[in-house]
Amino acid sequence: xPIRERLSGNEAIAVAMRQINPDVVAAFPITPSxxxxxxxxxxxxxxxxxxxxxxxxxxxxxxxxxxGAQAAGGRTMTATSANGLALMWEVLYIAAAxxxxxxxxxxxxxxxxxxxxxxxxxxxxxxxxxxxxxxxxENNQEAYDNxxxxxxxxxxxxxxxxxxxxxxxxxxxxxxxxxxLLEDDKIKAFVGEYKPEHYLMNPKEKIAVGPLDLPAHCxxxxxxxxxxxxxAKKVILDIAVEFEKLTGRKYDLFESYKxxxxxxxxxxxxxxxxxxxxxxxxxxxxGVKAGLLKIRVFRPFPSNEIADALRHVKVLAVxxxxxxxxxxxxxxxxxxxxxxxxxxxxxxxxxxxxxxGGRDVRSDDIETVYRDLLEIQKTGKVxxxxxxxxxxx
Amino acid sequence: MGKLVEIRWHGRGGxxxxxxxxxxxxxxxxTGKFIQGxxxxxxxxxxxxxxxxxxxxxxxxxxxxNIYEPDYVVVxxxxxxxxxxxxxGLKENGAIxxxxxxxxxxxxxxxxxxxxxxxxxxxxxxxxxxxxxxxPNTPMLGAVVKVSGIMDEKEFLTDMKSSFAHKFATxxxxxxxxxxxxxxxxQEVQGL
Numbered sequence: 267x268p269i270r271e272r273l274s275g276n277e278a279i280a281v282a283m284r285q286i287n288p289d290v291v292a293a294f295p296i297t298p299s300x301x302x303x304x305x306x307x308x309x310x311x312x313x314x315x316x317x318x319x320x321x322x323x324x325x326x327x328x329x330x331x332x333x334g335a336q337a338a339g340g341r342t343m344t345a346t347s348a349n350g351l352a353l354m355w356e357v358l359y360i361a362a363a364x365x366x367x368x369x370x371x372x373x374x375x376x377x378x379x380x381x382x383x384x385x386x387x388x389x390x391x392x393x394x395x396x397x398x399x400x401x402x403x404e405n406n407q408e409a410y411d412n413x414x415x416x417x418x419x420x421x422x423x424x425x426x427x428x429x430x431x432x433x434x435x436x437x438x439x440x441x442x443x444x445x446x447l448l449e450d451d452k453i454k455a456f457v458g459e460y461k462p463e464h465y466l467m468n469p470k471e472k473i474a475v476g477p478l479d480l481p482a483h484c485x486x487x488x489x490x491x492x493x494x495x496x497x498a499k500k501v502i503l504d505i506a507v508e509f510e511k512l513t514g515r516k517y518d519l520f521e522s523y524k525x526x527x528x529x530x531x532x533x534x535x536x537x538x539x540x541x542x543x544x545x546x547x548x549x550x551x552x553g554v555k556a557g558l559l560k561i562r563v564f565r566p567f568p569s570n571e572i573a574d575a576l577r578h579v580k581v582l583a584v585x586x587x588x589x590x591x592x593x594x595x596x597x598x599x600x601x602x603x604x605x606x607x608x609x610x611x612x613x614x615x616x617x618x619x620x621x622x623g624g625r626d627v628r629s630d631d632i633e634t635v636y637r638d639l640l641e642i643q644k645t646g647k648v649x650x651x652x653x654x655x656x657x658x659x
Numbered sequence: 660m661g662k663l664v665e666i667r668w669h670g671r672g673g674x675x676x677x678x679x680x681x682x683x684x685x686x687x688x689x690t691g692k693f694i695q696g697x698x699x700x701x702x703x704x705x706x707x708x709x710x711x712x713x714x715x716x717x718x719x720x721x722x723x724x725n726i727y728e729p730d731y732v733v734v735x736x737x738x739x740x741x742x743x744x745x746x747x748g749l750k751e752n753g754a755i756x757x758x759x760x761x762x763x764x765x766x767x768x769x770x771x772x773x774x775x776x777x778x779x780x781x782x783x784x785x786x787x788x789x790x791x792x793x794x795p796n797t798p799m800l801g802a803v804v805k806v807s808g809i810m811d812e813k814e815f816l817t818d819m820k821s822s823f824a825h826k827f828a829t830x831x832x833x834x835x836x837x838x839x840x841x842x843x844x845x846q847e848v849q850g851l
Contacts, residue, residue: 272694405723440700442681442697443694444719626724628724628727
């Protein structure tokens with residue numbers, strides 16, 4: 267029987283970590299992810315987990331300790347946000363290149379500056395090229411479920427990559443909502459033991475970790491790393507099927523909400539997808555064929571699948587909660603447009619930057635976006651295709 | 660019920676408005692509802708105005724924005740009436756509940772022509788009588804349950820008793836006082 271509970275997003279992540287019982291957790295506190303290591307260290311102190319908790323002096327050290335522990339053969343986790351993630355930067359790439367399936371809870375927060383503690387996606391979007399798998403979560407339930415699947419995905423022999431589980435800082439990390447948990451023994455059986463093929467503490471096999479890799483081999487190693495990311499898509503789907511059998515909750519590369527016959531649609535990430543669903547419902551009652559595509563897996567990017575899901579849409583808005591400063595739109599916009607180009611041409615597409623630095627996103631804002639799309643559909647005129655919603659100008 | 664009920668709390672840092680919102684979420688959760696309880700984070704200082712929110716529904720709640728058109732507003736500190744637009748967006752068929760010794764009629768002049776139901780309760784007096792100290796959040800919690808009718812009163816009281824028993828396991832002497840504060844507030848709230 268699933269356990270009916272009410273938890274914040276941070277509590278949900280901490281509970282998932284307790285149930286997984288990793289070998290090592292190394293973390294440094296930063297708002298709004300601080301509660302995760304805080305709750306988890308209580309589980310350690312209470313003897314509820316066997317984890318070695320490493321209270322490091324910075325996020326750079328946190329990720330370095332994760333790399334060391336995972337290379338040694340341990341299952342390793344951490345949590346961070348914004349500038350904490352930024353301080354991990356060089357080690358993020360090293361973890362991925364060393365094929366170390368570290369799991370991270372990333373509680374999305376605006377990257378400084380200006381100094382801001384609230385939510386947007388500028389932190390994890392910047393890490394999109396680091397070689398980490400990125401899973402995004404609409405609410406506490408998805409954060410919990412993604413965290414449980416993350417270890418399985420990362421540790422799969424065809425993948426062996428680190429995984430970042432993202433959720434919106436404060437909006438879901440600090441909001442208490444209903445959640446269904448699984449029993450500890452079911453999680454234990456689902457996640458299983460971590461059995462790396464090669465690891466430093468194996469006395470039967472001597473290996474070198476992190477050596478100099480010059481032109482003779484480096485390119486081949488990067489090619490192998492890219493293959494792991496390509497392989498990840500199938501593994502993510504296979505594990506989602508297994509997870510559905512266990513929980514009844516269905517996961518895919520993305521969620522399509524009333525998208526099948528939609529004429530106007532938006533593509534969106536994390537908590538605002540929930541707000542947008544209420545707007546879609548309202549518009550549907552008015553007879554408007556509105557739909558939504560919510561990204562779950564951003565890396566690897568499910569390009570062909572997204573093009574197939576959007577092929578029939580007439581007018582599309584891509585919603586970016588990060589300003590990429592490319593001067594032509596946000597990071598999600600670039601990937602969606604690339605996915606559609608030559609694959610599903612002719613969809614009138616506009617990009618909106620929204621919710622930066624914690625600006626609250628109201629259902630009215632999302633409704634304005636859909637009304638704009640309907641206007642484009644009516645007139646056939648796109649106008650500016652790089653826009654802002656909810657900003658004072 | 661079937662419909663979504665939205666509640667906005669106005670208080671000052673340190674008065675327990677966030678805790679009250681989470682306690683209300685807990686109580687509604689325990690009666691089988693879908694709930695949200697979340698504060699609006701700003702500068703977290705003692706005495707600074709803070710806002711917290713609740714959504715309570717029979718159906719799953721997906722919206723993740725602040726609340727702009729609440730059904731109920733709870734004002735934990737009456738000095739906010741002159742500095743914060745507490746009735747902003749408040750539905751006319753809803754109600755505002757203010758912690759004050761004043762009557763609903765006396766409070767109305769601060770409410771910018773709000774035409775809905777105005778309720779008052781002297782949470783300071785109730786708290787000081789029942790607990791010997793000023794903790795306005797539990798009496799305000801009782802008042803909002805009474806005014807809104809969002810859950811069965813008996814179920815609410817039973818649930819609060821067990822959650823206080825858990826919360827105050829190390830100081831059981833305050834359980835009775837807190838229960839008394841809630842019950843008195845439910846009886847004494849004016850303007851129903």
